[in-house]
Amino acid sequence: MALDRGDAETRLSVIADATDVCAICTARGGWLDLYFLDNDARNFRRSNLIAACPLCRSCQSLHRSHAAIEFLPVWVTEIPQIAINRLTRLLHQRLISAGETPIIDHRNRPALDDQTTRDLVSTYLALANRNVRLRIILGGYAPNARDLVTLFYAVDPGRGSCPEKLSVGLRLLPLGRYVVDGRDRYAAALGVEPPALDAINTDLVAA
Ligand SMILES: [Zn+2]
Structure with missing residues (x-):
């Protein structure tokens, strides 16, 4: 699903703020992407977003x-x-x-x-x-x-x-x-x- 521009910028900013650390398992290095705390992938409110590794996003x-x-x-x-x-x-x-x-x-x-x-x-x-x-x-x-x-x-x-x-x-x-x-x-x-x-x-x- 392609993100609109505002959501794409929010995504990049959440990942940049994570400074390479998964917010769930605290692993360093590797890839991070958005994790939606309320499980709703349409809710891009900043308070609903953390950056997590592929294992924690499973x-x-x-x-x-x-x-x-x-x-x-x-x-x-x-x-x-x-x-x-x-x-x-x-x-x-x-x-x-x-x-x-x-x-x-x-x-x-x-x-x-x-x-x-x-x-x-x-x-x-x-x-x-x-x-x-x-x-x-x-x-x-x-x-x-x-x-x-x-x-x-x-x-x-x-x-x-x-x-x-x-x-x-x-x-x-x-x-x-x-x-x-x-x-x-x-x-x-x-x-x-x-x-x-x-x-x-x-x-x-x-x-
Ligand atoms: Zn993790």
Whole structure:
């Protein structure tokens, strides 16, 4: 959706004022964009706007055309979204910096020397398993992120907001992709650089 000029200027000014820090998880670096405190993306009053990173904006990004491959809905009542985002960011930054893909599942576990990162991988995969819990709660199907939009509008046709009984445990697990103009820009969105190819080749030769 294209913004009118006043809203576009407001957006830039909110992001500039954030000085590179996500207002929700306090991560530094990477991309920031608007987060609407009242969940209404038409309300550009300054008091309704903060700047947040792509992980913290996930609940307001479900309409994105690639949302289904970017975020996995999971049922985790005991861990808040902000903690899931911090853990995932730490894990994904470590994987990308080590030249690994951040896109992992049980069949595609990275071979890692570092025990801390291996522990983070195990925790992340345990969280991913919680998608199955949603199948039980929703009565038969485990939704992807785009399915949630349909579900929310079925319950609340006006605003499509998350139903109260789901908001206590519904979380979004970042899947290690963020597609912009057809390209995966996840590493840039997190503000982390993969190692240069030369460095990887040198390591292989040294090993
Ligand atoms: Zn954040």
